[in-house]
Amino acid sequence: DADVTQTPRNRITKTGKRIMLECSQTKGHDRMYWYRQDPGLGLRLIYYSFDVKDINKGEISDGYSVSRQAQAKFSLSLESAIPNQTALYFCATSAADQETQYFGPGTRLLVL
Amino acid sequence: QKEVEQNSGPLSVPEGAIASLNCTYSDRGSQSFFWYRQYSGKSPELIMSIYSNGDKEDGRFTAQLNKASQYVSLLIRDSQPSDSATYLCAPDGENQGGKLIFGQGTELSVKP
Numbered sequence: 001d002a003d004v005t006q007t008p009r010n011r012i013t014k015t016g017k018r019i020m021l022e023c024s025q026t027k028g029h030d031r032m033y034w035y036r037q038d039p040g041l042g043l044r045l046i047y048y049s050f051d052v053k054d055i056n057k058g059e060i061s062d063g064y065s066v067s068r069q070a071q072a073k074f075s076l077s078l079e080s081a082i083p084n085q086t087a088l089y090f091c092a093t094s095a096a097d098q099e100t101q102y103f104g105p106g107t108r109l110l111v112l
Numbered sequence: 113q114k115e116v117e118q119n120s121g122p123l124s125v126p127e128g129a130i131a132s133l134n135c136t137y138s139d140r141g142s143q144s145f146f147w148y149r150q151y152s153g154k155s156p157e158l159i160m161s162i163y164s165n166g167d168k169e170d171g172r173f174t175a176q177l178n179k180a181s182q183y184v185s186l187l188i189r190d191s192q193p194s195d196s197a198t199y200l201c202a203p204d205g206e207n208q209g210g211k212l213i214f215g216q217g218t219e220l221s222v223k224p
Contacts, residue, residue, distance in 0.1 A: 030135050033211075040120060042200065042216035043156070090155055099204050101212060103155035
């Protein structure tokens with residue numbers, strides 16, 4: 001079984017809809033991250049959490065919110081989706097004493 | 113100036129040749145450096161990490177770090193078509209609180 005899972009893997013939604021992307025991990029890591037990837041722009045950090053009670057904004061948090069429901073679960077919400085949020089979204093995890101990040105399989109989101 | 117710069121490519125090399133991927137970074141406080149490989153449509157996976165100036169070899173891969181020049185590179189010897197992917201450079205940052213800063217990636221194409 002995969003250590004980091006994301007659901008759904010693909011999602012099509014309409015402008016203005018609220019959607020949630022979910023991430024779960026079995027690695028026992030304290031730290032979790034949400035990134036988006038757009039062609040030519042690399043990975044950009046949206047939000048990150050270093051433990052259940054710690055939530056921090058990344059470089060592109062506007063229009064997004066997160067919830068850390070448990071050590072193993074970190075959800076990303078788009079409050080009112082817009083077309084320029086169409087992207088590939090990755091969740092990642094890392095141990096508290098290491099910087100190596102492990103990525104989930106990604107969620108491909110299309111906002112019409 | 114971008115925090116992490118990589119040539120976006122595509123870099124095309126013949127099978128069996130050496131592929132050289134370069135990365136420069138702006139944060140002089142960066143101590144840890146990571147190379148991730150990402151196949152098209154897949155998630156990034158860690159292939160190399162380097163922490164000290166000099167070379168680090170792992171099989172066909174060699175990472176080179178020069179902190180004075182703020183430069184890190186990845187050499188792939190005996191390149192194979194299966195090495196065709198995008199390679200992401202990710203240094204940490206002194207003021208990044210354990211986060212990584214990803215470059216936009218270099219696309220490598222190895223031609224049979």
